[in-house]
Amino acid sequence: MTVATMAGAGAGMPVVRMAHAKLNLTLAVTGRDRHGYHRLHSVFVPLALADRLSLAPVTGAQDTLHVTGFDAGPVAENLVLRALAATRSAVGGRWPGGPGPTPPLAVRLEKRVPVAAGLGGGSSDAAATVTGALEAWGAELDATNRLAVAARLGSDVPFFLVGRPALVEGRGEQVVPLGGLHGSPGVLLVTPAVPVRTPDVFAAFDARRASGDGAVRLTSTHLAEELRAKLSVADLVARAGALTTANDLLPATAAVVPALVPFKRALTRLVRRPIGLSGSGPTLWALYASEPEAVEAAALVRAALDAGELAAPGAAPPFVEATSIHNPRQQEAQS
Ligand code: C5P
DSSP: OOOBOSOOGGGTSOEEEEEEEEEESOBEEEEEOTTSOEEEEEEEEEEEEEEEEEEEEOSSSSOEEEEEESOOHHHHHHHHHHHHHHHHHHHTTOSTTTTSOOOOEEEEEEEOSOSSSSSOHHHHHHHHHHHHHHHHHTOOOOHHHHHHHHHHHOTTHHHHHHOSSEEEEETTTEEEEOOOEESOOEEEEEEOBOOOOHHHHHHHHHHHOSSOOHHHHHHHHHHHHHHHSOEEHHHHHHTHHHHTTOBTTHHHHHHHOTTHHHHHHHHHHHHTSOOEEOTTSSOEEEEESSHHHHHHHHHHHHHHHHTTSSOOSBSSOOEEEEEEBOOHHHHHHHO
16 A cells, blocks of 8 residues: 655655555465466455655666665565566656656665565565656556556565455455455554565475365455455454464465464463464464554563563564554545
């Protein structure tokens, strides 16, 4: 999800975008396509937790990227720069300063979302880069072309162009918004300091079995139907038990990071809530009726870690954060 908060390059101001993280409330693997990608049936929701990007035209020879906060590493860095190059190529000379190519941009990226965590931070940065660059250049790309650019950048990127609760299918390129969630549930995130590569998890999935568990697909279908119609925060939280087991990648991620299994169990005991895995992990999550309740839970987890009562995998302490499901529909209704 991306939100413009300033005027574009025309006003000589940088374009600022928030690149929200995502959570998979469900994730069913339903097969593979002819390119070897896994076909998904997954309910994605954006989180309030977000990276911040600012994009400004520069006179230099090439695009530049400056990253602060979480060390983005080469993958996320390349994704932002790749997103700029892909958007420039799709725009060609069709921008107000054309017919030459669009000018280089200087991007400042403040990383607040952990990387390689199952939260889609890099993909969200890429989507924010596509829309932010278009605004900075005063250029337009129709929805079909935007989607094509996004899908080429990565499987999760099309979701972030939509930026609201959605059913995601195919390898990630089919995104249907689900407008029925009323309210913004609180979310506790705990990300052990063990970066997990998505391809490794899918490879472990393939090594275990050819397709997902039908029960996960059923839960995912049911949740999508409910979120398409009308679902209150209380009803969503009441379904947490079913949702936290509705991820076909759970056994594969556990095979890649075995220490995640006892940690998830210990966390469940500590917060007395069902704990889920987002995407290919390693981020663990719990749902709450409100963000303040998630804040209390985060304090409990931090205190247990500090006291040595909870041991997390990884060389560093985990990222522990209270956030909420970002619900633009609700914010539009209130404004
Ligand atoms: O599309 P993206 O580059 O984000 O995907 C990273 C890797 O994750 C792919 O190379 C593939 O191994 C795996 N993947 C998959 N099926 C998907 C999404 C990702 O197999 N739907």
